[in-house]
Amino acid sequence: MRILGIETSCDETSAAVYDTGAGSGRPAGRGTLLSNLVASQVDLHAEFGGVVPELSARAHVERLPAIVKESLEAAGCGFGEIDAIAVTSRPGLLSALLCGVSYAKGLAVGIRRPLYAVDHVKAHVAAAFLNTPAGAGAPLLSEEDLPALALVASGGHTLLLKMSTPVTFELLGCTRDDAVGEAFDKVGQLLDLPFPGGPHVEKAAAEGDPSAFRFPIGTIRGHPLDFSFSGLKTAVLYTMTKMSPKERIARKADLAASFQSAAIRALVDRSIAAARQTGIRSLILCGGVAANRTLRQTLSAALASEGVRFFVPPTVFCGDTAAQVALFGACLAGWGVPPVSDDLDAVTTSELFDPGGR
Ligand code: KG4
Numbered sequence: 001m002r003i004l005g006i007e008t009s010c011d012e013t014s015a016a017v018y019d020t021g022a023g024s025g026r027p028a029g030r031g032t033l034l035s036n037l038v039a040s041q042v043d044l045h046a047e048f049g050g051v052v053p054e055l056s057a058r059a060h061v062e063r064l065p066a067i068v069k070e071s072l073e074a075a076g077c078g079f080g081e082i083d084a085i086a087v088t089s090r091p092g093l094l095s096a097l098l099c100g101v102s103y104a105k106g107l108a109v110g111i112r113r114p115l116y117a118v119d120h121v122k123a124h125v126a127a128a129f130l131n132t133p134a135g136a137g138a139p140l141l142s143e144e145d146l147p148a149l150a151l152v153a154s155g156g157h158t159l160l161l162k163m164s165t166p167v168t169f170e171l172l173g174c175t176r177d178d179a180v181g182e183a184f185d186k187v188g189q190l191l192d193l194p195f196p197g198g199p200h201v202e203k204a205a206a207e208g209d210p211s212a213f214r215f216p217i218g219t220i221r222g223h224p225l226d227f228s229f230s231g232l233k234t235a236v237l238y239t240m241t242k243m244s245p246k247e248r249i250a251r252k253a254d255l256a257a258s259f260q261s262a263a264i265r266a267l268v269d270r271s272i273a274a275a276r277q278t279g280i281r282s283l284i285l286c287g288g289v290a291a292n293r294t295l296r297q298t299l300s301a302a303l304a305s306e307g308v309r310f311f312v313p314p315t316v317f318c319g320d321t322a323a324q325v326a327l328f329g330a331c332l333a334g335w336g337v338p339p340v341s342d343d344l345d346a347v348t349t350s351e352l353f354d355p356g357g358r
């Protein structure tokens with residue numbers, strides 16, 4: 001089965017083709033990624049310091065048809081050899097999501113193929129089943145490793161999930177305010193670093209002392225697996241307002257390292273707490289912030305000392321790509337989740353927050 005994946009939930013336009021292989025009804029980790037093309041809009045939004053929804057939607061509309069065509073060419077197939085289409089329908093920016101959803105609905109009707117609606121957050125977790133950009137070799141994660149915990153750390157979400165099958169998730173904890181990636185981006189802005197701040201904060205932090213400033217970790221009383229990052233961001237702001245402009249520049253690396261250290265402590269502490277509470281022995285780290293090497297190393301070491309196996313997708317699949325959308329679409333089909341009808345709509349929130357959808 002060949003699935004065309006389409007992703008336009010935020011500021012990346014992406015199309016991918018995933019082949020589940022002959023006869024594999026339950027394809028997680030056993031198929032081949034035939035292509036995965038991503039057109040980033042980072043340059044488009046950089047001057048605004050954040051994603052501008054209207055600009056994002058216009059760029060998706062302009063770029064999507066060409067990206068799909070190129071992705072099919074790279075996979076060596078035409079529309080005729082595509083068996084199903086998978087599109088991110090939630091969560092994300094409404095105008096951006098609508099571009100992919102409208103295109104995919106039209107295409108599904110046009111080529112008479114089933115359409116699968118993909119939740120972007122779940123697709124980030126499914127990325128752990130993809131190993132290399134070519135999809136060859138042994139999968140990072142296999143079904144035998146389930147149930148697994150998943151720590152989704154992105155620009156829009158910070159969640160702890162339990163994944164029982166590739167398509168069955170339970171929400172264990174989530175952020176009550178900012179997402180961790182959002183906190184990285186806001187601190188990047190305070191430190192006068194380019195957008196998006198995450199990778200630049202990581203780079204600056206490498207030169208700094210993580211114990212230079214003691215920033216607080218937000219906790220939610222009675223909800224030990226929930227997160228809060230707005231206090232941390234404000235603590236960085238208050239510390240900086242007490243400094244002279246010269247001092248702010250001189251201490252940039254120490255501020256970045258101390259912020260990063262506190263953010264990572266929050267993620268690692270909750271992950272260990274979730275492993276102890278549930279007794280689950282596998283954990284997947286995913287989402288854009290999973291590209292952070294210090295986070296990977298710290299979490300990996302902490303989990304090893306608890307006897308919990310650690311899985312993380314290659315960096316290329318930590319961000320927003322259609323590869324994980326196509327793979328998750330294949331999982332939906334393989335686990336018998338029905339395709340959607342042509343009244344599919346875009347929704348700004350994840351299914352994980354719907355009553356009954358958790
Ligand atoms: O998953 P993603 O590509 O998009 C969303 O679904 O939000 O995540 C983007 C987020 C941004 O906030 C970005 O700054 C952050 O991931 N990020 C990082 C790093 N690389 C990307 N944060 C910390 N360290 C990094 N190396």
Ligand code: ZN
Pocket residue numbers: 120124154155287288319320
């Ligand atoms: Zn994402």
